[in-house]
Amino acid sequence: MVDRTDEWAQSVHAACSVMGLSPEEARKHTQSIILRPKRERSQFSTVAEGVSQSIHDLSEFIAANKRDYLSSGKLTEQGKDKVEEQVGQAVRAITQHLDALKDGVVAAQEPADGRQALVNEHSAAHLHGAVLVLVEQLHSVTASFDKCRAVRYQQSLAKELRQHRKVPQSALLNNQKAARQEQHSSDGGGSDAGNGSMQQVQQQDPTRQLLEELTSAAQQAQGIERSMREITTINQMISTAVMQQAEMIETLYNNAVDATQHIKRGNVDLKKTIKLNRSSRYYLLVLMVTLSLMLLFFDWFNS
Numbered sequence: 001m002v003d004r005t006d007e008w009a010q011s012v013h014a015a016c017s018v019m020g021l022s023p024e025e026a027r028k029h030t031q032s033i034i035l036r037p038k039r040e041r042s043q044f045s046t047v048a049e050g051v052s053q054s055i056h057d058l059s060e061f062i063a064a065n066k067r068d069y070l071s072s073g074k075l076t077e078q079g080k081d082k083v084e085e086q087v088g089q090a091v092r093a094i095t096q097h098l099d100a101l102k103d104g105v106v107a108a109q110e111p112a113d114g115r116q117a118l119v120n121e122h123s124a125a126h127l128h129g130a131v132l133v134l135v136e137q138l139h140s141v142t143a144s145f146d147k148c149r150a151v152r153y154q155q156s157l158a159k160e161l162r163q164h165r166k167v168p169q170s171a172l173l174n175n176q177k178a179a180r181q182e183q184h185s186s187d188g189g190g191s192d193a194g195n196g197s198m199q200q201v202q203q204q205d206p207t208r209q210l211l212e213e214l215t216s217a218a219q220q221a222q223g224i225e226r227s228m229r230e231i232t233t234i235n236q237m238i239s240t241a242v243m244q245q246a247e248m249i250e251t252l253y254n255n256a257v258d259a260t261q262h263i264k265r266g267n268v269d270l271k272k273t274i275k276l277n278r279s280s281r282y283y284l285l286v287l288m289v290t291l292s293l294m295l296l297f298f299d300w301f302n303s
Contacts, residue, residue: 044104044127051097051134058090059141062148070151080152087145094138101131122263125256132249139242153228160221 009030016026065083068074075083105127108118119127 044101047097047101047104048130048134051094051101052137054090054094054097055134055137055141058087058094059144061090062087062141062145066148069148070155072155084149091138091142098131098134098138101134102128105131122256122260125253125260128249129253129256132246132253135242135249136246139246157221157225157228160217160224 012030013026016029021029069080069083105119105124108127109121109124
């Protein structure tokens with residue numbers, strides 16, 4: 001293969017000279033021919049890149065606050081709630097963008113005003129595949145934060161249980177103290193018996209109140225534990241549903257890719273068949289013309 005770049009440059013320079021262009025304009029024209037302008041990025045690509053960057057930023061934010069979030073003394077409960085709120089806002093915003101991408105792909109497949117669709121089925125399958133990748137990335141990030149949140153709730157539950165376990169010890173000490181006072185009052189005589197019984201009643205009232213508070217706190221702890229189990233179950237159900245949907249979308253995407261490959265191979269085979277058909281027609285025409293000429297020649301020769 002011969003390099004004819006110099007000849008091409010001379011031809012372009014000569015054509016620009018004939019057109020009356022200045023050397024600077026000729027240089028710009030030559031560069032515009034060699035260096036083609038970049039294609040403008042589609043709105044889907046711009047939004048998808050923004051969503052990918054948002055997911056990356058969310059992952060870095062979770063990783064930066066993970067240690068403080070799980071530590072007991074680093075952040076207060078209000079600070080941890082603020083971290084959860086920020087993560088929730090980011091997830092909701094990213095989900096809205098993903099829904100917009102899905103709706104945009106579906107809308108691009110539908111013909112509008114009698115015109116053809118902006119994208120065909122195969123291009124739409126590739127776009128859905130890109131959205132699926134972003135959904136899986138977001139699911140991976142949210143799953144890691146859900147684990148951190150579950151650890152936090154377990155720590156809170158354990159802390160409440162430790163606090164409630166301290167109450168029976170104080171109640172037991174009060175009961176022992178009341179028993180000693182009762183015994184002391186009984187040893188003191190009949191005049192002090194009435195006072196001892198009054199003191200015992202007065203001391204039993206706070207004990208009963210503490211026991212009632214303990215029972216109420218235990219019931220609240222059980223309710224919190226049940227709520228935690230329900231929330232965990234719901235999160236697992238949602239995660240399972242999302243993964244099943246992602247697997248279905250991935251299956252559809254793989255089927256679309258396989259269909260695209262089959263269509264490409266079919267187009268190649270069809271082109272080969274058309275080419276063979278044309279060549280066979282050409283050979284058949286040549287054969288018919290040759291036979292006709294031979295018949296005419298034999299007829300002329302016999303006559």
